[in-house]
Amino acid sequence: MTPMLEVRDLVVAYGAIEAVKGISLQVQAGDVVTLIGGNGAGKTTTLRTLSGLLRPVAGQVLFEGERIDRVPAHEIVRRGIAHSPEGRRIFPRMTIEENLELGAYSRRGKTAEIRDTIDRVYALFPMLGERRGQPAGTLSGGEQQMLAVGRALMSQPRLIMLDEPSMGLSPIMMQKIFSTLVELKGQGTTILLVEQNAQAALSLADRGYVIETGRIVLEDNGPALLGNELVRKAYLGEE
Amino acid sequence: MTTPSMDPDGSGRTGRVAAIRSATRARTAPLTVPLAAAGAALTVAGSLTPWATFFFGYPGKVTLTGFPGGARLYTLLLAVGLLLVVARIAGRRRAVLACALGIVAISVGNLLAIASSGGGLGAVAYGAWLTVAGGVLGALAGDAVREPADSERNLRWGRLWVWAPLEILLIALVLGGLLVAIVIGLKINESSAFVSYLAFLGFAAAAAVALGAGTLVSYVSERHRTVTLAAAAITAAAFPFTQGGDSYWIRVAASIGVFAAAAIGLNIVVGLAGLLDLGYVAFFGVGAYVSALLSNATFTTVHVHVPFGAVIVLGALTSAFFGVIIGAPTLRLRGDYLAIVTLGFGEIFRIVANNWDGLTRGPNGISGVPNINANGFDFGQPHTVFGIVLPGFANYYFLELLLVAGVMVIFANLNRSRIGRAWVAIREDELAARAMGINTVALKLLAFAMGAFLAGAAGTVNAHVTTQVSPDSYTFLESALLLSAVVLGGMGTLPGAVLGSTLLFVIPEKLRTFQDKRLLLFGLALILMMRFRPEGLIASRRRQRELLSEESGADAMSQPGQVARA
Ligand SMILES: Nc1ncnc2c1ncn2[C@@H]1O[C@H](COP(=O)(O)OP(=O)(O)O)[C@@H](O)[C@H]1O
Ligand SMILES: [Mg+2]
Numbered sequence: 001m002t003p004m005l006e007v008r009d010l011v012v013a014y015g016a017i018e019a020v021k022g023i024s025l026q027v028q029a030g031d032v033v034t035l036i037g038g039n040g041a042g043k044t045t046t047l048r049t050l051s052g053l054l055r056p057v058a059g060q061v062l063f064e065g066e067r068i069d070r071v072p073a074h075e076i077v078r079r080g081i082a083h084s085p086e087g088r089r090i091f092p093r094m095t096i097e098e099n100l101e102l103g104a105y106s107r108r109g110k111t112a113e114i115r116d117t118i119d120r121v122y123a124l125f126p127m128l129g130e131r132r133g134q135p136a137g138t139l140s141g142g143e144q145q146m147l148a149v150g151r152a153l154m155s156q157p158r159l160i161m162l163d164e165p166s167m168g169l170s171p172i173m174m175q176k177i178f179s180t181l182v183e184l185k186g187q188g189t190t191i192l193l194v195e196q197n198a199q200a201a202l203s204l205a206d207r208g209y210v211i212e213t214g215r216i217v218l219e220d221n222g223p224a225l226l227g228n229e230l231v232r233k234a235y236l237g238e239e
Numbered sequence: 240m241t242t243p244s245m246d247p248d249g250s251g252r253t254g255r256v257a258a259i260r261s262a263t264r265a266r267t268a269p270l271t272v273p274l275a276a277a278g279a280a281l282t283v284a285g286s287l288t289p290w291a292t293f294f295f296g297y298p299g300k301v302t303l304t305g306f307p308g309g310a311r312l313y314t315l316l317l318a319v320g321l322l323l324v325v326a327r328i329a330g331r332r333r334a335v336l337a338c339a340l341g342i343v344a345i346s347v348g349n350l351l352a353i354a355s356s357g358g359g360l361g362a363v364a365y366g367a368w369l370t371v372a373g374g375v376l377g378a379l380a381g382d383a384v385r386e387p388a389d390s391e392r393n394l395r396w397g398r399l400w401v402w403a404p405l406e407i408l409l410i411a412l413v414l415g416g417l418l419v420a421i422v423i424g425l426k427i428n429e430s431s432a433f434v435s436y437l438a439f440l441g442f443a444a445a446a447a448v449a450l451g452a453g454t455l456v457s458y459v460s461e462r463h464r465t466v467t468l469a470a471a472a473i474t475a476a477a478f479p480f481t482q483g484g485d486s487y488w489i490r491v492a493a494s495i496g497v498f499a500a501a502a503i504g505l506n507i508v509v510g511l512a513g514l515l516d517l518g519y520v521a522f523f524g525v526g527a528y529v530s531a532l533l534s535n536a537t538f539t540t541v542h543v544h545v546p547f548g549a550v551i552v553l554g555a556l557t558s559a560f561f562g563v564i565i566g567a568p569t570l571r572l573r574g575d576y577l578a579i580v581t582l583g584f585g586e587i588f589r590i591v592a593n594n595w596d597g598l599t600r601g602p603n604g605i606s607g608v609p610n611i612n613a614n615g616f617d618f619g620q621p622h623t624v625f626g627i628v629l630p631g632f633a634n635y636y637f638l639e640l641l642l643v644a645g646v647m648v649i650f651a652n653l654n655r656s657r658i659g660r661a662w663v664a665i666r667e668d669e670l671a672a673r674a675m676g677i678n679t680v681a682l683k684l685l686a687f688a689m690g691a692f693l694a695g696a697a698g699t700v701n702a703h704v705t706t707q708v709s710p711d712s713y714t715f716l717e718s719a720l721l722l723s724a725v726v727l728g729g730m731g732t733l734p735g736a737v738l739g740s741t742l743l744f745v746i747p748e749k750l751r752t753f754q755d756k757r758l759l760l761f762g763l764a765l766i767l768m769m770r771f772r773p774e775g776l777i778a779s780r781r782r783q784r785e786l787l788s789e790e791s792g793a794d795a796m797s798q799p800g801q802v803a804r805a
Contacts, residue, residue: 051674052673053670053673073673073674073676074673074676076676077676078676084674085670085671089670089674091663091664093663093667098660101660102660102661102664102672102675102677103675105661105664105675105677106676108657151675155675155676
């Protein structure tokens with residue numbers, strides 16, 4: 001079976017400095033795949049390249065069999081990839097509902113269907129529905145993260161990419177976010193999850209990749225990586 | 240900050256507000272009322288007694304007793320306002336302060352002016368000192384009062400009125416009052432008297448807004464949108480009829496109309512899409528040159544006469560074309576680079592106009608631009624309507640009302656559309672906007688081209704109003720002034736752009752003596768605005784909402800601590 005997303009020997013550079021040095025990975029439809037690694041390993045750079053926000057120097061990205069590494073970002077959203085960026089980056093002055101509507105920007109004209117999706121997001125995160133008219137900037141960090149995930153869902157993506165959704169959250173909030181991801185997985189959504197929190201990410205993932213200074217150093221299925229000695233030492237803080 | 244709120248979802252808010260209110264009342268009741276009343280009484284006494292010891296031509300009959308004219312009338316009115324507010328002083332901090340500080344500002348200003356033109360403090364009579372003292376007492380009283388939470392008062396006003404005819408009457412009264420205030424102001428000739436009048440209007444408006452009048456008016460006008468817009472158009476159209484055939488201020492108003500249309504265009508670029516354009520006036524200039532060249536002016540280089548209806552479209556399109564030429568390569572740049580490139584483009588336009596003698600006649604420019612003649616209707620001719628003579632400039636004024644109305648309709652629709660929403664998203668977070676699937680480059684280019692289009696259209700009219708175009712009308716200073724008008728009036732709002740343009744045009748006309756210092760004064764005004772009212776004189780609803788939530792957020796953080804202390 002051809003994978004939903006396939007990355008081949010991807011190289012991405014900022015000026016002369018290569019941040020991603022030839023990585024390859026695959027995401028099968030319906031899977032949760034996680035990319036874990038420390039600060040500055042190149043996770044965010046990889047995601048931004050997949051969603052068209054950055055251009056690769058070399059390598060290929062295939063989504064559902066088609067090359068997308070030269071396709072502009074707005075077109076990639078239309079093809080079915082949503083990207084929830086690092087640091088949430090919701091629109092603070094807009095209301096919650098306006099944020100969600102913007103998430104559906106690529107689905108122009110389908111007002112009734114967009115309405116349905118908004119209601120589905122409210123069902124997933126009831127807190128968002130209760131405060132739909134409130135400026136998003138007034139939400140707490142965890143609530144903003146829920147909004148960021150909800151906003152990414154608004155484009156009805158076949159693949160949703162999340163960049164460190166647990167960043168800066170309290171353990172309780174983190175648990176809430178991850179249980180939502182479990183729910184999404186149960187609904188069959190394909191997820192590419194970038195995390196520093198290896199424990200949480202790997203217990204959820206079907207497959208995991210470990211990235212260090214721009215290279216994939218390990219790949220295996222989730223439980224296997226959780227048991228891997230190297231991973232336990234480097235990312236789970238065990239001796 | 241001592242007691243952070245333990246109430247993240249705000250459900251205990253009502254109870255807290257009530258607690259704050261009773262605490263406020265308990266704290267402010269004993270001293271402030273007599274203090275404020277004494278301040279008001281002193282001011283009344285001061286306003287009815289002489290401000291100058293002898294007559295030396297100072298306006299307002301300031302040597303007479305019991306005759307409150309000019310500045311003394313304003314302090315008297317503010318004192319009356321103070322008395323009315325003081326009756327229920329609790330929670331009305333800003334209203335008391337606005338009245339009292341208005342009294343202080345007007346009396347001190349006039350006191351200094353009397354002293355300087357009367358040859359020293361000996362020229363100042365006791366009435367002025369009494370008024371200053373009254374104002375200071377009032378301000379001290381106001382300072383001791385605490386303001387209630389904004390949201391509470393807003394809700395109160397929002398629910399208050401329900402009977403439509405009364406609300407429409409209110410709209411008519413506000414707009415009529417505005418027209419009367421403008422007409423009165425334009426009739427005041429002396430600089431000092433005009434400054435006093437402006438200060439009075441400013442502080443009185445601040446007091447009214449502090450009492451919730453602004454919120455009330457915006458709620459009511461929102462409920463009767465169409466009526467409000469129509470009434471505003473009628474009020475604006477009524478202005479030339481108030482001038483008794485005199486063309487001076489109608490001419491100024493015509494210039495304001497052009498300037499306001501351009502400012503609304505700039506508001507699309509800066510206020511909606513968040514692109515800082517420092518060479519905007521060049522697009523205005525492109526329109527003006529196109530118009531001057533195509534209307535067979537006396538000193539033209541191209542001897543053709545295209546009908547004005549076609550000229551306005553051609554000028555706007557040419558300008559938009561240049562907008563795309565400049566924008567396409569630069570809009571990928573970050574904001575500060577864009578500002579520099581547009582600054583450069585503005586200069587290039589001016590220098591080309593200054594040197595391309597064969598087309599633009601260089602520094603001489605193109606003069607003798609004839610009046611617009613549309614199907615035999617000569618815009619230069621006066622007309623008599625309802626028995627009132629309207630000078631030629633009134634025709635241009637009406638044309639610009641149409642232009643501004645058209646530009647407003649475009650702006651309002653854009654603001655509410657999917658495109659407008661995308662612009663706001665780009666302004667707030669460009670990367671996130673791209674991740675949402677917004678084609679940011681195309682949308683920024685569209686904003687840039689639309690702004691240029693509107694500026695070009697305004698420019699074509701301006702060539703006829705000023706009857707000539709020359710390079711020195713399109714300097715960086717003019718771009719800076721347009722930008723000031725937008726920022727001063729309120730970024731992202733329509734009335735703001737119009738108000739900003741009006742202030743920037745009328746004040747220099749009135750204060751001839753200050754004309755060489757006008758940029759200095761605008762600079763100061765802008766700095767004060769940034770400090771005290773960064774959202775502009777008329778805040779956009781989005782910004783209002785944002786500030787409101789910030790304020791109530793701040794309340795939630797700080798008020799419980801204050802209650803604990805009180
Ligand atoms: N805009 C940028 N310009 C230059 N270097 C960058 C930029 N963004 C990231 N980098 C560098 O690229 C590397 C990878 O960064 P990033 O992808 O953000 O890592 P991660 O998301 O794994 O923390 C780091 O060395 C970082 O310093
Ligand atoms: Mg990162």
